[in-house]
Amino acid sequence: MSHPSTHISTHTRSLPAALALLSRVDRRLFHTVATRRWPGAEPVLPRLSRGANHGVLWFAAAAGIAALGTGGRSRRAAARGVASLALASGVINTIGKRSVRRTRPLLDAVPRVRQLKRQPWTTSFPSGHAASAAAFATGVALESRGWGAVVAPVAASVAFSRVYTGVHYPSDVLAGAALGVGAAFALRTLVPTRAQLPPPGRPRADAPALPEGAGLVVLVNRESGPAATGGVLTLGPAGAAGASATVQAELPEAKVLECAPDEIGPAAERAARDCRALGVIGGDGTINTVAAVAAAHRLPLAVFPGGTYNHFAYDLGIESAADTCRALTAGEAVRVDLGRFTPGPDGDGGRPGYFLNTFSLGVYPELVTLRERWSGRVGGWPAGVLAALRVLRHGRPLEAEVAGRRRPVWLLFAGNGLYDPVGPTPGHRLDLADGLLDVRIVHGGRWPGARLVAAALAGPLSRSPVHAAERLHRLRIGGLAPGTRLAFDGEVREAPPELVLDKVPAALTVYRPQTLL
Numbered sequence: 001m002s003h004p005s006t007h008i009s010t011h012t013r014s015l016p017a018a019l020a021l022l023s024r025v026d027r028r029l030f031h032t033v034a035t036r037r038w039p040g041a042e043p044v045l046p047r048l049s050r051g052a053n054h055g056v057l058w059f060a061a062a063a064g065i066a067a068l069g070t071g072g073r074s075r076r077a078a079a080r081g082v083a084s085l086a087l088a089s090g091v092i093n094t095i096g097k098r099s100v101r102r103t104r105p106l107l108d109a110v111p112r113v114r115q116l117k118r119q120p121w122t123t124s125f126p127s128g129h130a131a132s133a134a135a136f137a138t139g140v141a142l143e144s145r146g147w148g149a150v151v152a153p154v155a156a157s158v159a160f161s162r163v164y165t166g167v168h169y170p171s172d173v174l175a176g177a178a179l180g181v182g183a184a185f186a187l188r189t190l191v192p193t194r195a196q197l198p199p200p201g202r203p204r205a206d207a208p209a210l211p212e213g214a215g216l217v218v219l220v221n222r223e224s225g226p227a228a229t230g231g232v233l234t235l236g237p238a239g240a241a242g243a244s245a246t247v248q249a250e251l252p253e254a255k256v257l258e259c260a261p262d263e264i265g266p267a268a269e270r271a272a273r274d275c276r277a278l279g280v281i282g283g284d285g286t287i288n289t290v291a292a293v294a295a296a297h298r299l300p301l302a303v304f305p306g307g308t309y310n311h312f313a314y315d316l317g318i319e320s321a322a323d324t325c326r327a328l329t330a331g332e333a334v335r336v337d338l339g340r341f342t343p344g345p346d347g348d349g350g351r352p353g354y355f356l357n358t359f360s361l362g363v364y365p366e367l368v369t370l371r372e373r374w375s376g377r378v379g380g381w382p383a384g385v386l387a388a389l390r391v392l393r394h395g396r397p398l399e400a401e402v403a404g405r406r407r408p409v410w411l412l413f414a415g416n417g418l419y420d421p422v423g424p425t426p427g428h429r430l431d432l433a434d435g436l437l438d439v440r441i442v443h444g445g446r447w448p449g450a451r452l453v454a455a456a457l458a459g460p461l462s463r464s465p466v467h468a469a470e471r472l473h474r475l476r477i478g479g480l481a482p483g484t485r486l487a488f489d490g491e492v493r494e495a496p497p498e499l500v501l502d503k504v505p506a507a508l509t510v511y512r513p514q515t516l517l
Helices: 004-035 045-051 053-068 073-101 126-145 147-164 172-190 239-252 261-271 284-296 311-316 321-330 363-380 380-392 448-458
Strands: 202-205 216-221 255-259 275-280 299-305 332-342 353-355 358-362 399-402 405-416 419-424 425-429 437-443 467-472 475-476 487-488 491-494 499-511
Touching: 004 147, 004 172, 004 419, 045 053, 045 147, 053 073, 053 147, 053 172, 073 126, 073 172, 147 172, 147 491, 202 499, 216 239, 216 261, 216 284, 216 299, 239 255, 239 275, 239 299, 239 321, 239 358, 239 467, 255 261, 261 275, 261 284, 284 299, 284 311, 284 332, 284 499, 299 311, 311 332, 311 425, 321 332, 321 499, 332 358, 332 405, 332 487, 353 487, 358 363, 358 399, 363 405, 363 487, 363 491, 419 491, 437 475, 437 499
Parallel strands: 216 255, 216 275, 275 299, 299 499
Antiparallel strands: 202 332, 332 353, 332 499, 358 405, 358 487, 399 405, 399 475, 405 437, 419 425, 437 467, 475 499, 487 491
16 A cells, blocks of 8 residues: 555656646747748738737727727727726736746747847746737627627737747747636626626517608707717717618608707607607707607607717617617517606696606706816817816705705715616616616715715615615605706706606607617
């Protein structure tokens, strides 16, 4: 009978032998690549390897994907690719390179024409270029298989170029690629892809199928900005003009009316008298106006993303005008709730206002007002940043009576449905027909910015000394001073002294394809 120590010593001796064997195979493969002639590779691979330095190649690829792609999927693929690359690069440079101190290969067998002009000075294992390439390609593919198929050969070429130019052994490249793929999947656990989100929990509805668009009237806000899905600006041929062209091509019998912003409501009222469905191309404010008319006349609504922000379309799962055209052709629709505030924005105590996305009091209406005032001078995003800084520095908390208790608040937010976190921050609704308001209040006090950030990170259904979050059917607000402003779906109006927030369950029928491409 053998002693246990004999087995331990045997395994101890076999490990270095195995590592030595792998090292010999690794060096033999490196020598084979170095000495073999690769037709057409010399003018391409060294340049490709240099182009991938510091991720420049992949940042350019991300910009190209966002610019050339159509719809939110391309933009999400570009963003996920860059984020995966950043994670992989951080892990490689802080842990990977310092854990294994492997020297670079000798260049004796590598033809001088292949060698890089500037040789890397860091350790060899693992390959950072291969990790970045694999991370970017995997991240892109997780969101868009089509773009993933385009990027994958380039990523593989970059990885191979590191052996071809003599700066890495094959095992360095394989380990780097494995770490890059792992980084992309690790990121996916933190920030799920769109395909991972559960199917929307909203009831299907009966709606007329309009294959050629007969009976459909589409209102277009001619001043809508470039399209955005989920708050991300479109760089490609989207916006109101692109959505309108898609509608006219796919639904030739639809009636398309271009209107100024203040003409949308009256035009929708006239169209509702003799149409089978109302359509709208514009941002959330424009959609809100037409949705209220559609609900009042019990008409189905067709939403075509084509405004500066399209949060409602994003939460429906509609990323492009083509998605809505498919739903119209098949007669596929769902029911959604309408958020309601009474009295409405017109000041008529008997006529409510509606919101598809959000309602707010406090610093946000002030921020929107300043952003709209400055956006014509400096652009939308800079105006938003400057407005936020101005409001947080000079703003004052709002005094309001909420649920029978008077208190100072920096922000009162009510969402039409629960905003679930997607990754580290909230911003997506899985159910637009849950019958509940997502109410969040940031209490007054010092350091408003820190309070708002803490409330955002805490998420729904939470409490802290600086905020509260609950799901409610109804909320009464009173004691508002004259001149107080409210915001709903990006529109800002003067608030009445008292108002009530509630929901109208399943009040609106919206076209949406049952399966999203």
